[in-house]
Every structure is written in C-alpha cells, then in structure tokens.
Amino acid sequence: MSKFTKWGVGATALLATGSLLLGASAAQADPWDADLESYTQNRPLNGTGSDTTQDLNNGLAAVVRSGGQLVLGSWDATLPTGSGAQGTTIVTHSGGTTIPRPNGSGQGVAALKATVAGTTLTNARGTSTGGATADGRLDRTDLQFARSSSGPSSFAASGTYSYVPLAVDAVTYAKGASSAVPDGLTVADLTQIYQASAGQTVSLSVGSRVIGTASTSGAQIVPLLPQSGSGTRSFFLSKLGLTEASLGSAVAWTYTAGGVTTDVQEHDGAALAAVSNAIVPFSIAQWIAQSNAASLAANYGVSVLDRRHGAVLAPVTVGSTLVQPTTGTTPVLNTAFPLTRPVFTVVEHAAIASNSTLSATFIDDPATADVVEGAVYTAKRSATAQFVIEDFGFGSLINRDTDVNGVTIQGVTYKAGDAESIRTN
Known part of the structure; x- marks a missing residue:
C-alpha cells in the first residue's frame, strides 16, 4: 500500500x-x-x-x-x-x-x-x-x-x-459584541438554559435570568442552536446531557431578520447580530480561522468567509476557574477547554x-x-x-x-x- x-x-x-x-x-x-x-x-x-x-x-x-x-x-x-x-x-x-x-x-x-x-x-x-x-x-x-x-x-x-x-476542536457559547449575556457560565448553567421553557426564570451560577425566545418580553438569554443535522448541535447537546426531546421551548434554530426567517447556520454570527441576548454554540477553531481569513487566503489561496458578524467567544467556569477558549496574543485553540472534541x-x-x-x-x-x-x-x-x-x-x-x-x-x-x-x- x-x-x-x-x-x-x-x-x-x-x-x-x-x-x-x-x-x-x-x-x-x-x-x-x-x-x-x-x-x-x-x-x-x-x-x-x-x-x-x-x-x-x-x-x-x-x-x-x-x-x-x-x-x-x-x-x-x-x-x-x-x-x-x-x-x-x-x-x-x-x-x-x-x-x-x-x-x-x-x-x-x-x-x-x-x-x-x-x-x-x-x-x-x-x-x-x-x-x-x-x-x-x-x-x-x-x-x-x-x-x-x-x-x-x-x-x-x-x-x-x-x-x-x-x-481537535472545542466548542463554547458565543454571543453578540454588545450582549448582556454574562461570561463564565458553567456547563450546568447551559444545561438549564437549553432545557428552559420560554419565559422561565432560572437560577444560574451568575444569578437568576429570564430565558426566552426572540419574541419573549424581557428575555435575558435567548438560546439558539445550529440547523438540524449539525454535528456541532449534536455534540453540544451531548455535553449538556440533553437530547432533542429534552430541549426546552425557549430553544430555536431559526431566526428572523428583515422579515425573513432563516436557519441558524453553524459558526455564523448573523443570528447573534439579529437577536438580542442570543447565544449559540460555536466552534473555537472556526472562530480562529475566520479571524485569520486574510492570512489564510494569502497563504493557501482558499477563501475562509468571515461570518462572525461580531460574535464573541465566551469563557466558561469550571469549579472556581474561568477557562478561556483561546490562548496567546495571536489566538490559538485552548486544548484544555472543557468542551473539547x-x-x-x-x-x-x-x-x-x-x-x-x-x-x-x-x-x-x-x-x-x-x-x-x-x-x-x-x-x-x-x-x-x-x-x-x-x-x-x-x-x-x-x-x-x-x-x-x-x-x-x-x-x-x-x-x-x-x-x-x-x-x-
């Protein structure tokens, strides 16, 4: 061979x-x-x-x-x-x-x-x-x-x-650049958020928050998922201990912008830009690649479309430690991140x-x-x-x-x- x-x-x-x-x-x-x-x-x-x-x-x-x-x-x-x-x-x-x-x-x-x-x-x-x-x-x-x-x-x-x-990749939750969603949520917090009903107030490690859809009045966290069939979606749910059947009614995988309803695409921050206080699982490796789009185009001749739309990767809390998704001044994947895959x-x-x-x-x-x-x-x-x-x-x-x-x-x-x-x- x-x-x-x-x-x-x-x-x-x-x-x-x-x-x-x-x-x-x-x-x-x-x-x-x-x-x-x-x-x-x-x-x-x-x-x-x-x-x-x-x-x-x-x-x-x-x-x-x-x-x-x-x-x-x-x-x-x-x-x-x-x-x-x-x-x-x-x-x-x-x-x-x-x-x-x-x-x-x-x-x-x-x-x-x-x-x-x-x-x-x-x-x-x-x-x-x-x-x-x-x-x-x-x-x-x-x-x-x-x-x-x-x-x-x-x-x-x-x-x-x-x-x-x-x-090796890792996944964290991403949010909009001006979002009020806190950094440092725990995996247990994310589990509660993604199994919450629309309008439900849940007690998180960072305090109580109202969980809802884009149309829920006063929603402080709006949980989104990528389109059905997404590997990131299935991985993220497995790490939260959830299944499709156990998702709460606050969770959506479509959003509306300019009167048009669209699927939430993997690793695309458009939904975060369109929906206040939304969060969505996001590949850390994809975020890094998109941030390096210009140099990758120059070095490889291939296009990496920067579709972050201002999306920010959030750190998560493990025990009493805030774990960052990337390391270094030129961001590289933190392979010690808890949601590694x-x-x-x-x-x-x-x-x-x-x-x-x-x-x-x-x-x-x-x-x-x-x-x-x-x-x-x-x-x-x-x-x-x-x-x-x-x-x-x-x-x-x-x-x-x-x-x-x-x-x-x-x-x-x-x-x-x-x-x-x-x-x-």
Missing part, C-alpha cells in the same frame, strides 16, 4: 504547491486549483458535510498532492462565491451525479452512504439527478469521504463506515483496502509505530514549518514535539488516522 509519510508531505508535496499559491488571483473555496485559477472537478477524493471542518479541508486540498496532482476535492456546506462556483448542487466529476449540496455532518454522511448504497439523495437543497444511471442514483465515483464534527450515534465493531479522527473524516471501511489514494491520504498504519501515515495529519504550509491543521485553528492529535499519536478526551484516546476504533453502520 502506498503511503505519504510526514516527511514526504511536508517536504515534497508542499514545495510543489507553494509557488503556485503566490500567483493566485483570488481566494476561493470548493476544489480550487491556484495554478489553473479555477474550480476543478475530477479530483481523486471528494467529500462534503461539516461546516466546522470545511475550511480546514479546503486548506488541506490546496497542498496535499500525489504524483503532482491535487488529491482532495472538499465541497463546502455553505454556498461558495466567485466566478465558476457551483451553487446549491454539485457535480464532483465529469458525467457525475448532480448532488444537492449537503449542509452539515449528518447530510454529508448521508451523501456518502448514498454512494455506497447506490441510491438517490434528498436533503433541504433538493434531490439528486442524472449521473451514470441517469436517474439520480449516486455511486462510489461521486464521493469518497464525508466531513463530520461529531462521532456516530451508535457503534459496530465491524461497521461499514469508519470515523477517522482528524484533529475530536473531528472526523468518514470513509467506507472497505474502500481503505481498495483505494490506495484514500488510505494514503487519511489512514494510519498501526503497525508502523514510528511514523503516522496519512498525508493530512502532517501537511504543512509551503516553505514553512507550520502545519495546516494548526493554521486553520485546530489542535493536532499528534504531539508535534514527540510525534506521539493520540489525545485523550473524556477518557477516550483518539489517534490520527485510526480507522478501526470508531466504526458504525
């Missing part, structure tokens, strides 16, 4: 890319080739899904090569802009199925499963059409991976799909053996303890020692000082490229 090593990706593939990025005329998203200055189809590996990891995957797609060819085609959850961009539907290769663009982890995984099952795909953006069978059924040539910011809801030791750990690449397990490009890009061989295979984990920005994963705000699952692979979160150790530990049907 062919493999990329950490040295091969860092030294060879990225040097080949670096000079091309300097000539890019505009920063873009979706599969963008800085050499051709255009969106491209027909990459060996295509995937959709999580908003959380779309920008990181776009950065990886700009530098990871095999035989001089860009390998990854990562298709955004949000609609990209720019001349030649595909819209609410995508076609990943010549003659491929027209796929309604998946938005979020759940929809991305559903799309991957449709390729394996050979079925059509329907989501909020439509139903698949065309393709090899001309009737909208997807096949394995359309998609080879999915992005997911949460693990599966159930596990199977010999499951059809592997959730392969990619990097792994993010994943989802692949069909059987494809690992049959698709050498897939395995070389995402999969570590546990038999080689002295090196981590999988190009994405050690890919670097061109002509620098800076790893792509950290550049886009995430934490590495590999200790960069010792090369030891594995980070323990809530008693579970997640290793970069591990395709065996987390499987599901």
